[in-house]
Structure formats: C-alpha cells, structure tokens
Amino acid sequence: MAGGPPFRPGASYAAPPHPCWLEEEPYVAQFLSELEIFGVAVCPWPWLAAALVGLVHVGLLLSLVAVAALLFIWLERKISGRIQDRLGPTRVGGKFGWLQTLADGLKLLTKEDLMPAGADRLLFKIAPYVSFCAAISAFIAIPFAGGAYPWIAQHLNVGVFFVLAVLGLEVFGVILAGYSSASKWSLFGAMREAAQVVSYEVPLGLCVVVPVMIAGSMDLVVIGDLQAGWFTQWLVFHDPFTLITFWVYFTCATASVNRAPFDLAEAESELVGGFHTEYSGLRWSFFFMAEYGSMFSVSILAAILFLGGWHGPIPLTSLMNLSGEAGSLGWGLAQALGLANVLLKGTLGVCVMIWIRWTLPRLRIDQVMAVCLKYCTPIAAVMFLGATCWHYQFPHQSFFDMLLILGGGRR
Amino acid sequence: MASIYWPSFFFLLFSGLACGFAVAVLCSQNIVRMAFYLVLSLAATASLFFLAGAEFVGAMQLMIYVGGTLVLLVFGVMLTSQERFVTMKVAVGDRLKGLLVGGALLGVLIAAALSIPAWQGLDRGEAETLVVPPTATPIGMGLVGLRVDDPAAAGYLFPFEIVSVHLLVVLIGAAYLARAKRKKYEEPSAA
Numbered sequence: 001m002a003g004g005p006p007f008r009p010g011a012s013y014a015a016p017p018h019p020c021w022l023e024e025e026p027y028v029a030q031f032l033s034e035l036e037i038f039g040v041a042v043c044p045w046p047w048l049a050a051a052l053v054g055l056v057h058v059g060l061l062l063s064l065v066a067v068a069a070l071l072f073i074w075l076e077r078k079i080s081g082r083i084q085d086r087l088g089p090t091r092v093g094g095k096f097g098w099l100q101t102l103a104d105g106l107k108l109l110t111k112e113d114l115m116p117a118g119a120d121r122l123l124f125k126i127a128p129y130v131s132f133c134a135a136i137s138a139f140i141a142i143p144f145a146g147g148a149y150p151w152i153a154q155h156l157n158v159g160v161f162f163v164l165a166v167l168g169l170e171v172f173g174v175i176l177a178g179y180s181s182a183s184k185w186s187l188f189g190a191m192r193e194a195a196q197v198v199s200y201e202v203p204l205g206l207c208v209v210v211p212v213m214i215a216g217s218m219d220l221v222v223i224g225d226l227q228a229g230w231f232t233q234w235l236v237f238h239d240p241f242t243l244i245t246f247w248v249y250f251t252c253a254t255a256s257v258n259r260a261p262f263d264l265a266e267a268e269s270e271l272v273g274g275f276h277t278e279y280s281g282l283r284w285s286f287f288f289m290a291e292y293g294s295m296f297s298v299s300i301l302a303a304i305l306f307l308g309g310w311h312g313p314i315p316l317t318s319l320m321n322l323s324g325e326a327g328s329l330g331w332g333l334a335q336a337l338g339l340a341n342v343l344l345k346g347t348l349g350v351c352v353m354i355w356i357r358w359t360l361p362r363l364r365i366d367q368v369m370a371v372c373l374k375y376c377t378p379i380a381a382v383m384f385l386g387a388t389c390w391h392y393q394f395p396h397q398s399f400f401d402m403l404l405i406l407g408g409g410r411r
Numbered sequence: 412m413a414s415i416y417w418p419s420f421f422f423l424l425f426s427g428l429a430c431g432f433a434v435a436v437l438c439s440q441n442i443v444r445m446a447f448y449l450v451l452s453l454a455a456t457a458s459l460f461f462l463a464g465a466e467f468v469g470a471m472q473l474m475i476y477v478g479g480t481l482v483l484l485v486f487g488v489m490l491t492s493q494e495r496f497v498t499m500k501v502a503v504g505d506r507l508k509g510l511l512v513g514g515a516l517l518g519v520l521i522a523a524a525l526s527i528p529a530w531q532g533l534d535r536g537e538a539e540t541l542v543v544p545p546t547a548t549p550i551g552m553g554l555v556g557l558r559v560d561d562p563a564a565a566g567y568l569f570p571f572e573i574v575s576v577h578l579l580v581v582l583i584g585a586a587y588l589a590r591a592k593r594k595k596y597e598e599p600s601a602a
Contacts, residue, residue, distance in 0.1 A: 047415075047417055050417075120441070120443070120444070122444070123443070123444065123447060126447075156466050157466050157467070157547050157548075158466045158467045158470050158547045161467065161470045161471075161474070161547075162466065162469075162470045162473075164474065165470045165471075165473040165474035165478060166473065168473075168474060168478035168479075169473065169477060169478050171478075171482060172450065172477070172478075172481075172482060172485075175482065175485050175486070175489070176447065176485075178489075179443055179485070179489050180443075187489065190489075191486070191489070191490075194482060194486060198479075198482060198483075201478075217547075217548075218467075218547055
C-alpha cells in the first residue's frame with residue numbers, strides 16, 4: 001500500500017516506470033486517437049489527442065473553480081445570515097436567493113474600471129491575473145479520485161509539494177497589486193498580507209510533512225489510497241499526533257488564504273480595503289475568485305491528506321463491490337463516488353472556514369504573527385517528531401489498529 | 412504537423428521565454444518591473460524542469476526562487492525604493508563594461524555546455540522510447556544517505572546535515588540581530 005515494499009538498504013531498487021510525455025494520459029488520449037466515427041478518425045494525430053485532453057482538463061478545472069466561487073459566495077451569505085441573525089439573501093430571485101451571486105456578478109461586470117493616476121499600468125493590470133492563475137494552477141496536481149487511473153489533470157510524483165509551491169505564488173499578485181496601485185493603503189495591506197502568508201507557509205509545510213512521512217510518498221494519489229477502508233483508516237485518526245497536526249494545518253491554511261480571523265490585510269479602520277483598495281469591477285472580482293479558489297484547494301488538500309480523500313467514511317465502493325477494469329461502469333461509478341467525496345469534504349472545509357469567520361473576533365497583526373511563530377510552528381514541529389516516533393515504533397499501524405490488537409482482536 | 416517533436420517545441424518556447432524575460436530585466440529601467448520580469452524568467456526555468464521530468468526540482472524552483480527569494484526581494488525593493496531610485500539610469504560606459512563581463516561569462520558557459528558529449532542530446536527515436544523515472548524518491552533517499560542508483564556509494568547525509576546546521580545558525584543569528592533591544596522605559600520629560 002504505502003509505496004510498495006519497504007526500502008531495504010543494499011537491496012536492488014527498481015524505479016516504477018513512469019510514462020514519458022504524451023503518454024501521461026494513456027487512457028483518454030489513446031481512446032481519442034483510436035476513436036472513429038463513420039470510419040473517419042476523430043483524432044488522426046496523437047498530439048491533437050493530447051491537446052484535446054489538456055483542454056478538457058483546463059476547462060473542467062476552470063469551471064470547477066468558477067462554480068465553486070459562485071456557490072461559496074452564496075453559502076457565505078446564507079451561513080453568516082444564520083449565525084448573526086441576519087436575513088441573508090432572500091428576495092433576489094430563485095429559491096433561497098441563489099441568484100444573488102449572479103446578480104453580484106452582473107453588477108461587477110457593469111462597474112466602471114478605475115485605475116489611479118499614478119499607477120504602474122502594466123503591473124496594475126497583470127496583478128489580478130497572477131493571483132487567479134496561481135489559485136487555479138494548484139488544482140492541476142490535485143486528484144479527485146484515486147486508483148490506478150486517478151482523476152487528476154497531471155499526475156505528479158511530488159503532488160503535495162507542487163500544490164504548496166503554487167499556492168505560495170498567489171501572494172505575488174497581491175504584492176504587485178499593492179505596489180502598482182500607488183496608494184499607501186494598498187502598499188501597507190500588501191506588506192501585511194505578504195508577511196502573514198510567507199510566515200504561515202512554515203507551519204503549513206511542517207504539518208503537510210506528517211502525512212507525507214506516513215505514506216512514504218509525496219504523491220497525493222498514494223497518500224489518498226493509503227486511507228482506503230473505514231474512516232478509522234483516515235490519517236487524522238492515525239495517531240494522536242496526526243489528530244493535532246490536522247487542526248494546526250487547518251488553522252494555518254485558514255491564515256494562509258487570508259480568511260478571518262486572520263484577514264488583517266483588509267481592515268477598514270486602519271487600511272481601508274488593503275491591497276485591493278484601488279481595484280473595482282471585474283479586476284477586483286478576480287482577487288475574490290482567487291481567494292475562494294485557494295480556500296477550496298487548501299480544504300481539498302486537507303481532505304486528501306487527513307480526511308481520507310476520495311474514500312468515504314464507509315467503504316461503499318468495496319461493500320457494493322463497485323470495482324472493475326478501468327473504463328467499466330462499476331469503475332466509473334466508484335470514481336464518481338470518490339469525486340463526490342472529495343468535493344463534499346472540500347466544501348465542508350470551506351463551510352467550517354465560513355463558520356469560523358462569522359464566529360470568532362479578528363486578531364491583531366502582532367497576535368497573528370505570535371500565533372504562527374510561537375504556537376503553530378512549535379506545535380507542528382513537536383507533532384512531527386511524535387508522529388515520526390509512532391511510525392518508527394508501530395510502522396503502518398493506526399490508533400484503531402492498536403485498539404484492535406489490545407482488545408485481542410484479529411489482524 | 413505530425414513531424415514536429417513537441418517536447419523540443421516546448422523546450423524552445425520556455426527557454427525563449429526565460430531568456431527573453433532575462434533580457435527584459437536588463438533593459439527595464441523600473442526596479443519593481445525588473446523584479447517582476449525576473450519572476451517570469453525563473454518561472455519559465457521551472458517549467459523547463461517540469462518539461463524535463465524533474466518535477467521535484469521544478470517545484471523547488473517555484474517554491475524557493477519564485478515564492479521565497481523573489482517575494483523577499485520585491486518586499487525589500489518596495490520598502491526601500493524612494494522616488495529617485497525607482498527608475499535606474501545606466502551610463503553607456505557601464506553598459507559596455509557589463510556587456511563585456513557578462514558576455515565573456517556567457518561565452519565560457521556555452522562553450523562548456525557544448526563540449527560535454529553527454530549533453531548533446533538523443534536523436535528522436537531514442538528520446539521517444541525514453542522512460543523517465545520519478546525524481547523525488549532518489550533525491551530523498553540520497554539525502555538520508557542511500558544512493559538508489561548505486562547502493563554501495565555514500566549518500567549525501569553528511570553535507571545535508573552540515574548545510575542544515577549552517578542554516579540554523581544563520582537563522583538564529585538573524586533573529587538575534589533583528590530582535591528589538593529592550594530598553595528601560597524612561598519617563599518622558601515634561602517640556
């Protein structure tokens with residue numbers, strides 16, 4: 001399970017074959033290049049098949065992020081309405097006011113596109129796209145279903161690491177926006193956000209290392225498939241240390257996507273709107289799409305790393321015997337169930353973030369830094385040490401396995 | 412179009428982007444734009460690593476250079492750049508001197524790169540059958556002292572430890588230097 005047999009020093013090590021470029025997507029691309037309609041080949045060239053597969057991936061991911069942002073903005077309004085005894089959208093149209101986000105989008109489209117007189121025009125225009133691209137690119141390496149043919153745009157050997165690296169790039173758009181706006185509020189807001197995001201990457205990275213260590217791989221598909229079975233196999237329940245690591249990860253993830261109570265970058269009383277003070281209309285909404293996109297991606301990452309990924313709490317796919325060769329109906333159903341699991345868990349994570357936002361008061365900037373450096377980083381480091389000791393003492397055994405052994409169970 | 416070897420095409424594309432933005436860094440006068448072009452150049456270099464199948468090195472490039480070093484650099488530039496330093500004017504003599512030194516280095520590097528037979532590349536038939544092994548595991552194993560390609564050879568645990576301890580010392584030193592000196596609180600004199 002965990003990346004094959006354990007590595008022994010001195011033993012000959014055969015690297016698993018990794019298909020080369022253009023063959024990365026053997027299944028769909030091959031199917032496309034062999035598909036014939038009325039005797040006419042649809043894709044006579046392999047490069048066209050590869051390009052089509054790539055385009056489909058990009059389109060799916062883009063629409064996923066856009067639809068997720070629509071849904072989350074609506075959810076944010078409704079949940080905050082519930083929590084704070086407001087009404088939330090009720091009358092805009094549609095049941096439960098779900099048209100509110102669409103109305104917002106139309107409003108943003110028709111707003112005047114302003115640019116300050118002293119702005120650096122090129123950087124001012126590019127900054128929202130930099131943020132948005134970084135938020136989208138993280139989804140390239142995130143799997144939505146596992147197995148031998150995982151549903152993933154680009155199956156990377158170092159998936160976790162890639163996602164973290166790309167998520168860290170989002171702050172670049174913020175810094176550019178802050179600088180190019182030629183406004184002191186923007187500049188100060190950008191400085192704050194950059195300082196915060198860069199600091200929180202340290203404990204975030206330390207937390208992510210724990211599942212990587214247990215799985216013995218940075219491949220997200222391997223980490224997810226390690227947790228197959230009942231929810232007791234989820235890495236969050238692997239041992240007491242991973243349980244705490246999960247909460248530290250979630251705190252740091254909330255902070256690194258600038259959600260309340262860590263949203264110090266925009267503070268009406270001190271910094272006006274923060275880095276996006278000077279932005280309006282569609283450009284501003286790109287920053288918001290990026291924020292919701294990265295909220296979703298860190299939540300999905302939490303789901304895959306700690307909460308079983310595409311494996312539900314109850315192993316429905318194996319109970320219902322939904323397996324089979326790739327491409328068969330059973331396989332498709334199982335994968336779709338996995339996809340639903342990942343998306344549901346990700347949405348749940350975002351809902352918790354919304355819940356936290358409308359429940360807790362905001363921190364001061366020095367408190368934000370203290371939480372990162374004095375609490376999260378040391379706790380994450382100690383938990384990493386603890387998880388290492390557990391893994392050394394009881395290799396590949398989770399807490400519930402231990403309970404079974406203690407109770408004289410099977411295994 | 413079937414005769415185009417696409418990896419070569421993408422190699423030319425990304426290397427062209429990397430070189431183009433590197434030249435843009437030189438030609439730009441605005442210091443923040445220079446930093447931005449440097450980001451694009453380094454990101455194009457990262458995509459070259461991805462193209463070569465070295466995903467770990469590519470992600471490392473993104474994380475350390477683009478996400479870490481360059482953010483700090485832009486940070487520093489934003490904090491320190493006053494009006495008169497934002498646009499940099501370079502004299503013609505300085506340009507010539509720079510061109511001479513940089514050009515000499517470039518020439519040496521190109522000559523060295525072309526003189527190594529192992530870097531001459533494969534022909535297309537060989538390249539298409541090439542199987543690229545995953546890169547993260549050998550690197551990680553090498554760092555904890557086990558060479559995957561040659562189990563008898565020593566790994567890199569010792570240099571890795573030395574570098575780690577060195578970095579730790581640097582971090583502690585930086586924190587010590589940067590910490591605020593605690594002063595005794597003095598009662599402000601009534602003026």
